[in-house]
Amino acid sequence: xxxxxxxxxxxxxxxxxxxQQLGMHGYDVIAGARSFARDKAVEHCLSIPLDVxxxxxxxxxxxxxxxxxGPPDILVNCxxxxxLGSCENYPIEEIERVMNVNFLGQVRMIQRVLPLMREKGGxxxxxxSSINGLLGIPFEGAYTASKHAIEGFSECLALEVKPYxxxxxxxxPGDHQSGSAAYRPHSKGITAASPYxxxxxxxxxxxxxxxxxxxxxxxxxxxIARVLKRRRIPRRLRIAKMDQRLAVVLHxxxxxxxxxxxxxxxxxKNKEPRKK
Ligand SMILES: NC(=O)c1ccc[n+]([C@@H]2O[C@H](COP(=O)([O-])OP(=O)(O)OC[C@H]3O[C@@H](n4cnc5c(N)ncnc54)[C@H](OP(=O)(O)O)[C@@H]3O)[C@@H](O)[C@H]2O)c1
Numbered sequence: 576x577x578x579x580x581x582x583x584x585x586x587x588x589x590x591x592x593x594x595q596q597l598g599m600h601g602y603d604v605i606a607g608a609r610s611f612a613r614d615k616a617v618e619h620c621l622s623i624p625l626d627v628x629x630x631x632x633x634x635x636x637x638x639x640x641x642x643x644x645g646p647p648d649i650l651v652n653c654x655x656x657x658x659l660g661s662c663e664n665y666p667i668e669e670i671e672r673v674m675n676v677n678f679l680g681q682v683r684m685i686q687r688v689l690p691l692m693r694e695k696g697g698x699x700x701x702x703x704s705s706i707n708g709l710l711g712i713p714f715e716g717a718y719t720a721s722k723h724a725i726e727g728f729s730e731c732l733a734l735e736v737k738p739y740x741x742x743x744x745x746x747x748p749g750d751h752q753s754g755s756a757a758y759r760p761h762s763k764g765i766t767a768a769s770p771y772x773x774x775x776x777x778x779x780x781x782x783x784x785x786x787x788x789x790x791x792x793x794x795x796x797x798x799i800a801r802v803l804k805r806r807r808i809p810r811r812l813r814i815a816k817m818d819q820r821l822a823v824v825l826h827x828x829x830x831x832x833x834x835x836x837x838x839x840x841x842x843x844k845n846k847e848p849r850k851k
Contacts, residue, residue, distance in 0.1 A: 577601045580803075581640055581647045583627055583684060584654030585617055586610045588753030589703070589792050593653060594620050596796030600804070605640040605647070608654070627654045627680030633687055646691040649803060651701040652681040655721075657755070659779050660762025661771040662716040669762055670717040677721035682728065689736065697740030699808055701799065702729050704745045706819050710826040710834075713778045713842045714771075733810065744808045746799060749815025750789030756782075778842040790816060 580597050584590035586608035594606045598619025606617045607625030616622045623639050626632040640647070655677045658669050681702050692698030707715055708722035726745060733743035765775050795814050802812055813820065826834050 577603045578648040579603045579605065579644045579646070580649040580651060581605045581607065581636075581684075581688065582620075582651040582653060583607045583625060583680070584652075584703075585620065585622070588755050589748065589751055589795055590651075590653035591617060592792035593651060593796035593799050596793065596800045597651075597803075600797075600800040602649070602800070602803075603644050605644060607636050625654075627683060628675045630683065633683055637687055641691075646695050647688055647698065648692075648695070649699045649701065650684060650688045651703075651799070652684050652725075653703045654680055655703060657715065657718045658760050658762050659714050659775070659782070660717065660764050661714060661769065661775060664764025664766075664769055664771065665717055665762050666764055669764070670720070673717040674721050674724070677718065678724040678728070681725055685732065689741070692741050693736075693739045698742075699803060700729075700732070700736075700741065700743045701803070702743065702745050704729075704747050706747055706749050706813075706815055706823060708745070708747055709823050710838075712782075712838060714775055714782070730810075742808050743810070744802075745811050746795075747811055747813040747815065748790075748795060749813075749819035750785045751792045751795060752786065752789045753792055756786050774843070777844075781842050781844060790814070 580602045582590060582594045582597065582604060585594040585606035590608070594604050594617050598604045604620040606620040606622045609624065609626050611622040612624035621643055623636050624632065625636040656673060658673055660669065685700060688698065688700070702725050704726050705722045707719040708726040711719045729743050729745050736743065765772060769775070798814055799812065802808055822838070825837065
């Protein structure tokens with residue numbers, strides 16, 4: 576029997592590709608997502624319904640996963656969502672929703688697996704962050720806050736669980752062709768009267784363009800599967816194109832006014848949709 580992986584958000588996008596790649600690399604993958612309650616299943620994996628915002632759903636997922644494959648060696652926290660909107664106009668309820676899935680959802684899963692991993696004598700926890708966990712871009716305020724939160728939480732967690740043989744890794748993807756732009760909600764706060772409307776249209780067109788031209792999610796999944804085979808895993812696994820890696824470096828070394836000028840002008844440029 577291979578190592579047991581629990582992976583959340585495995586019904587689409589990066590989670591689906593990562594789950595499949597883990598399965599192909601010989602892991603016993605237990606995949607969770609809300610839509611598994613309906614019709615979906617994932618090749619190379621056992622699929623169980625899971626809502627990471629609901630403690631009862633997490634308990635039911637854990638009970639079924641434990642019965643099927645025993646305690647997890649690895650948790651991959653991939654479930655996530657993005658609501659595009661302006662910091663001034665986001666209804667608080669939208670920020671709460673994003674934080675609830677992206678940050679608290681990961682925390683709930685971590686708290687659920689830690690007693691199992693401690694009892695087992697070790698484990699690996701993989702938390703999906705983003706390049707947005709390291710820097711901000713316009714109109715991703717709620718998402719960026721959630722990813723910064725998981726960055727900080729993971730650093731504290733790693734220090735606390737090391738004595739129990741448990742390692743923590745943050746995955747920091749740049750733009751990938753996940754397909755999620757097609758069903759991504761826009762904030763209710765961006766009304767026709769919003770002063771941010773025009774900048775929002777231009778900025779979100781740039782975001783959509785960059786995702787459409789993003790990296791291959793299978794390569795990301797394959798990289799994670801390969802890195803997890805190592806005895807010692809890195810704290811951060813950045814999987815991004817050169818320009819997005821460079822942005823992180825510039826963010827850390829440039830004065831804020833200079834970095835803001837570069838990023839601001841980038842998201843003010845109109846991007847034509849990719850020619851098919
Ligand atoms: N795509 C990118 O370019 C990119 C870049 C950087 C980071 N990321 C990160 O990668 C992860 C996946 O992103 P993606 O773009 O691939 O998104 P996606 O295609 O929208 O997939 C999101 C996944 O999360 C699941 N999910 C959402 N809410 C959930 C909940 N309450 N409980 C359980 N599962 C839930 C969805 O499944 P159900 O709807 O079936 O529940 C789906 O499987 C996210 O953490 C995201 O922040 C993505």
